Amino acid sequence: MLRVAVSVREGAISSSTLLKRLRSGSRKNATYTPFREVGRVIRTVRLPRYLTDAPLRxxxxxxxxxxxxxxxxxxxxxxxxxxxxxxxxx
Missing domain, CATH: 4.10.910 (30s ribosomal protein s13; domain 2)
Structure with missing residues:
Protein backbone atom coordinates (compact mmCIF):
# COMPACT_ATOMS: atom_id res chain seq x y z
CA MET A 1 0.00 0.00 0.00
CA LEU A 2 2.86 2.35 0.78
CA ARG A 3 4.35 1.67 -2.64
CA VAL A 4 1.02 2.54 -4.27
CA ALA A 5 0.74 5.77 -2.26
CA VAL A 6 4.27 6.81 -3.23
CA SER A 7 3.61 5.96 -6.88
CA VAL A 8 0.52 8.19 -6.91
CA ARG A 9 2.38 11.01 -5.17
CA GLU A 10 5.35 10.78 -7.57
CA GLY A 11 3.06 10.61 -10.59
CA ALA A 12 4.11 7.11 -11.67
CA ILE A 13 0.47 6.06 -11.65
CA SER A 14 -2.54 8.31 -11.94
CA SER A 15 -5.21 8.20 -9.29
CA SER A 16 -7.81 7.41 -11.97
CA THR A 17 -5.84 4.33 -13.04
CA LEU A 18 -5.61 3.22 -9.42
CA LEU A 19 -9.36 3.66 -8.97
CA LYS A 20 -10.03 1.60 -12.11
CA ARG A 21 -7.91 -1.20 -10.68
CA LEU A 22 -9.64 -1.04 -7.32
CA ARG A 23 -13.09 -0.86 -8.89
CA SER A 24 -12.55 -4.13 -10.74
CA GLY A 25 -13.01 -6.00 -7.46
CA SER A 26 -10.87 -8.91 -8.60
CA ARG A 27 -9.65 -11.02 -5.71
CA LYS A 28 -6.56 -11.84 -7.78
CA ASN A 29 -5.60 -8.16 -7.98
CA ALA A 30 -2.71 -7.58 -5.55
CA THR A 31 -3.69 -3.91 -5.19
CA TYR A 32 -7.35 -4.57 -4.44
CA THR A 33 -6.94 -6.96 -1.52
CA PRO A 34 -5.04 -4.75 0.99
CA PHE A 35 -7.20 -1.73 0.23
CA ARG A 36 -10.34 -3.82 0.79
CA GLU A 37 -9.02 -4.91 4.18
CA VAL A 38 -8.17 -1.33 5.17
CA GLY A 39 -11.70 -0.32 4.20
CA ARG A 40 -13.10 -3.03 6.43
CA VAL A 41 -10.96 -1.85 9.35
CA ILE A 42 -12.05 1.76 8.86
CA ARG A 43 -15.72 0.76 8.81
CA THR A 44 -15.25 -1.36 11.93
CA VAL A 45 -13.59 1.50 13.79
CA ARG A 46 -16.05 4.17 12.71
CA LEU A 47 -19.28 2.27 13.23
CA PRO A 48 -19.20 2.36 17.06
CA ARG A 49 -18.37 6.07 16.93
CA TYR A 50 -21.32 6.70 14.63
CA LEU A 51 -23.65 4.70 16.87
CA THR A 52 -22.62 6.48 20.08
CA ASP A 53 -22.20 10.06 18.77
CA ALA A 54 -25.63 11.71 18.35
CA PRO A 55 -24.28 14.99 16.84
CA LEU A 56 -22.37 12.97 14.23
CA ARG A 57 -25.53 11.04 13.33
Whole structure:
Protein backbone atom coordinates (compact mmCIF):
# COMPACT_ATOMS: atom_id res chain seq x y z
CA MET A 1 0.00 0.00 0.00
CA LEU A 2 2.86 2.35 0.78
CA ARG A 3 4.35 1.67 -2.64
CA VAL A 4 1.02 2.54 -4.27
CA ALA A 5 0.74 5.77 -2.26
CA VAL A 6 4.27 6.81 -3.23
CA SER A 7 3.61 5.96 -6.88
CA VAL A 8 0.52 8.19 -6.91
CA ARG A 9 2.38 11.01 -5.17
CA GLU A 10 5.35 10.78 -7.57
CA GLY A 11 3.06 10.61 -10.59
CA ALA A 12 4.11 7.11 -11.67
CA ILE A 13 0.47 6.06 -11.65
CA SER A 14 -2.54 8.31 -11.94
CA SER A 15 -5.21 8.20 -9.29
CA SER A 16 -7.81 7.41 -11.97
CA THR A 17 -5.84 4.33 -13.04
CA LEU A 18 -5.61 3.22 -9.42
CA LEU A 19 -9.36 3.66 -8.97
CA LYS A 20 -10.03 1.60 -12.11
CA ARG A 21 -7.91 -1.20 -10.68
CA LEU A 22 -9.64 -1.04 -7.32
CA ARG A 23 -13.09 -0.86 -8.89
CA SER A 24 -12.55 -4.13 -10.74
CA GLY A 25 -13.01 -6.00 -7.46
CA SER A 26 -10.87 -8.91 -8.60
CA ARG A 27 -9.65 -11.02 -5.71
CA LYS A 28 -6.56 -11.84 -7.78
CA ASN A 29 -5.60 -8.16 -7.98
CA ALA A 30 -2.71 -7.58 -5.55
CA THR A 31 -3.69 -3.91 -5.19
CA TYR A 32 -7.35 -4.57 -4.44
CA THR A 33 -6.94 -6.96 -1.52
CA PRO A 34 -5.04 -4.75 0.99
CA PHE A 35 -7.20 -1.73 0.23
CA ARG A 36 -10.34 -3.82 0.79
CA GLU A 37 -9.02 -4.91 4.18
CA VAL A 38 -8.17 -1.33 5.17
CA GLY A 39 -11.70 -0.32 4.20
CA ARG A 40 -13.10 -3.03 6.43
CA VAL A 41 -10.96 -1.85 9.35
CA ILE A 42 -12.05 1.76 8.86
CA ARG A 43 -15.72 0.76 8.81
CA THR A 44 -15.25 -1.36 11.93
CA VAL A 45 -13.59 1.50 13.79
CA ARG A 46 -16.05 4.17 12.71
CA LEU A 47 -19.28 2.27 13.23
CA PRO A 48 -19.20 2.36 17.06
CA ARG A 49 -18.37 6.07 16.93
CA TYR A 50 -21.32 6.70 14.63
CA LEU A 51 -23.65 4.70 16.87
CA THR A 52 -22.62 6.48 20.08
CA ASP A 53 -22.20 10.06 18.77
CA ALA A 54 -25.63 11.71 18.35
CA PRO A 55 -24.28 14.99 16.84
CA LEU A 56 -22.37 12.97 14.23
CA ARG A 57 -25.53 11.04 13.33
CA UNK A 58 -27.42 14.34 12.96
CA UNK A 59 -24.71 15.73 10.63
CA UNK A 60 -24.70 12.57 8.51
CA UNK A 61 -28.50 12.59 8.32
CA UNK A 62 -28.54 16.28 7.33
CA UNK A 63 -25.96 15.70 4.60
CA UNK A 64 -27.85 12.66 3.33
CA UNK A 65 -31.11 14.63 3.24
CA UNK A 66 -29.44 17.40 1.22
CA UNK A 67 -28.19 14.91 -1.35
CA UNK A 68 -31.56 13.19 -1.55
CA UNK A 69 -33.31 16.55 -1.96
CA UNK A 70 -30.97 17.46 -4.79
CA UNK A 71 -31.61 14.11 -6.49
CA UNK A 72 -35.38 14.58 -6.21
CA UNK A 73 -35.05 18.11 -7.62
CA UNK A 74 -32.91 16.84 -10.49
CA UNK A 75 -35.50 14.18 -11.27
CA UNK A 76 -38.25 16.82 -11.17
CA UNK A 77 -36.31 19.08 -13.56
CA UNK A 78 -35.75 16.21 -15.96
CA UNK A 79 -39.34 14.92 -15.78
CA UNK A 80 -39.81 15.16 -19.55
CA UNK A 81 -36.89 12.85 -20.21
CA UNK A 82 -36.37 10.27 -17.43
CA UNK A 83 -33.28 8.94 -19.22
CA UNK A 84 -31.49 12.24 -18.52
CA UNK A 85 -31.74 11.70 -14.79
CA UNK A 86 -28.49 10.35 -13.27
CA UNK A 87 -30.37 8.31 -10.67
CA UNK A 88 -32.26 6.23 -13.22
CA UNK A 89 -30.58 3.31 -14.90
CA UNK A 90 -31.27 2.40 -18.50
Missing amino acids: RRVTAATNKVESFNRFFQWVGFGNPASSPTTTP
